[in-house]
Amino acid sequence: MKVTIIGSGYVGLVTAVCFADLGHEVICIEKDDNKLNKLKNGIVPIYEPGLDDLLDKNRKENRIKFSNSIEEGVNFSNIIYLCVGTPQGEDGKADLSQVEEASRQIALYMKDYKLIVEKSTVPVNTHQWVKKTIKRYIKNKEIEFDVASNPEFLREGSALYDFMNPDRIVIGVESKKAENLLKELYKYFIDKNYKFLITTPAAAELIKHASNSFLAMKISYINMIAELCEKVGADINEVADGIGSDKRIGRAFLNAGIGYGGSCFPKDVKAFIKIAEEHGIDFGLLKETEKINKQRRLKFIEKIEEVLWISKDKNIAIWGLAFKPNTDDIREAPSIDVVKELYRLKANLFLYDPKAMENFKLLFPEKDNIHYKDDPYSAVEEADALLILTEWDEFININLEKIKAKMRLPIIIDGRNIYDKKKLLELGFEYYCIGR
Numbered sequence: 001m002k003v004t005i006i007g008s009g010y011v012g013l014v015t016a017v018c019f020a021d022l023g024h025e026v027i028c029i030e031k032d033d034n035k036l037n038k039l040k041n042g043i044v045p046i047y048e049p050g051l052d053d054l055l056d057k058n059r060k061e062n063r064i065k066f067s068n069s070i071e072e073g074v075n076f077s078n079i080i081y082l083c084v085g086t087p088q089g090e091d092g093k094a095d096l097s098q099v100e101e102a103s104r105q106i107a108l109y110m111k112d113y114k115l116i117v118e119k120s121t122v123p124v125n126t127h128q129w130v131k132k133t134i135k136r137y138i139k140n141k142e143i144e145f146d147v148a149s150n151p152e153f154l155r156e157g158s159a160l161y162d163f164m165n166p167d168r169i170v171i172g173v174e175s176k177k178a179e180n181l182l183k184e185l186y187k188y189f190i191d192k193n194y195k196f197l198i199t200t201p202a203a204a205e206l207i208k209h210a211s212n213s214f215l216a217m218k219i220s221y222i223n224m225i226a227e228l229c230e231k232v233g234a235d236i237n238e239v240a241d242g243i244g245s246d247k248r249i250g251r252a253f254l255n256a257g258i259g260y261g262g263s264c265f266p267k268d269v270k271a272f273i274k275i276a277e278e279h280g281i282d283f284g285l286l287k288e289t290e291k292i293n294k295q296r297r298l299k300f301i302e303k304i305e306e307v308l309w310i311s312k313d314k315n316i317a318i319w320g321l322a323f324k325p326n327t328d329d330i331r332e333a334p335s336i337d338v339v340k341e342l343y344r345l346k347a348n349l350f351l352y353d354p355k356a357m358e359n360f361k362l363l364f365p366e367k368d369n370i371h372y373k374d375d376p377y378s379a380v381e382e383a384d385a386l387l388i389l390t391e392w393d394e395f396i397n398i399n400l401e402k403i404k405a406k407m408r409l410p411i412i413i414d415g416r417n418i419y420d421k422k423k424l425l426e427l428g429f430e431y432y433c434i435g436r
């Protein structure tokens with residue numbers, strides 16, 4: 001099949017490359033010239049494991065191409081995916097201006113039937129607005145079209161795996177024609193008996209926000225239990241294993257730590273609270289989820305102060321700037337708040353992350369007491385303490401004896417619970433973690 005993807009950001013690009021790899025012919029429309037030039041030359045502007053190789057393969061096999069022309073995209077196929085950004089706007093509401101603009105432009109160039117599919121995360125009933133906009137701007141009012149919702153559930157860092165191994169594919173459709181087109185597009189997964197849910201567009205839109213909010217809630221929940229564990233001397237990992245062994249609950253997303261970040265959970269929880277509010281519903285549960293998550297960063301800073309007493313002039317190594325491992329994304333990362341506060345307190349900071357340092361430098365350029373290091377070992381040289389903010393494998397598998405030998409004081413404050421506490425104490429570290 002032929003597919004058009006509008007917007008070559010994270011979601012658009014992964015979707016496009018994966019559809020191409022399934023054998024479809026894909027065109028990606030991107031209006032940012034810089035990004036477009038990179039993509040045309042086979043350069044992936046973001047870090048996502050495996051994406052560059054897969055793009056390369058599908059470019060060579062001529063299944064994917066890039067353009068800045070919406071007209072070309074609309075003429076190319078009759079399935080058009082909206083993968084444009086829906087950033088946080090005023091008061092936490094999603095800013096839908098790019099969805100509106102893309103809908104208008106699609107309408108201008110439509111000459112025959114099109115199925116417009118929302119992939120971007122949008123508030124419930126956005127499909128109604130997309131439909132209304134196309135109806136208003138389309139020149140030939142006789143042309144038929146459908147609007148559907150097909151939310152994405154890709155995690156950064158494992159997006160390709162998630163695309164190819166979905167827990168479920170959700171399509172929200174209003175016509176048999178739209179349903180059949182999407183079934184054909186996803187035939188590979190249907191043939192392999194993956195769960196394929198057919199809903200209304202409104203339900204599909206809600207499923208996306210409700211899923212992310214639920215996962216965020218799970219994280220805040222376990223983080224509160226972790227706080228209680230610290231008070232009563234229990235180990236959060238044991239508690240999480242115990243709770244998570246109940247199939248109805250599940251162990252995933254019960255890892256306590258410094259809280260969630262990224263481009264999705266913080267934005268989506270906020271947007272979902274707003275959506276509920278607009279319908280007269282006070283979603284207190286999610287407000288509390290958000291509040292608990294914000295407190296994690298403050299509590300972590302408090303922990304640093306309790307351990308170090310005074311941060312001024314201390315050499316503090318920080319491992320992990322990305323909001324999670326296997327990505328260079330630092331949006332809403334806990335590292336931002338921690339670095340900001342320690343900088344204010346005049347600590348000497350030595351930062352290391354395997355992928356996110358270039359992005360972090362844009363926020364915190366190298367200066368007097370902010371230093372970037374090329375590897376985790378040089379970051380801890382003469383350090384009074386090491387903070388761990390992202391659970392990269394590189395840190396989990398590190399030679400801790402070598403680390404200890406380099407540090408001035410063997411103090412680790414671990415915001416992601418990556419080490420065996422007993423082992424660290426045996427090695428002679430002072431080890432502080434979350435809920436243990």
Ligand code: UGA
Pocket residue numbers: 121152153154155156157212215219252253254255256257258259260261262263264265323324
């Ligand atoms: C999330 C969802 O997991 C995806 O299903 C969804 O498609 C995506 O948002 C999106 O809306 O685009 P992502 O933000 O990439 O994916 O990352 P997650 O793996 O979900 O992690 C989110 C945050 O939660 C990270 O900061 C992570 O460190 C934190 N987390 C996760 C915990 O603190 N504890 C856990 O047990 C799990």
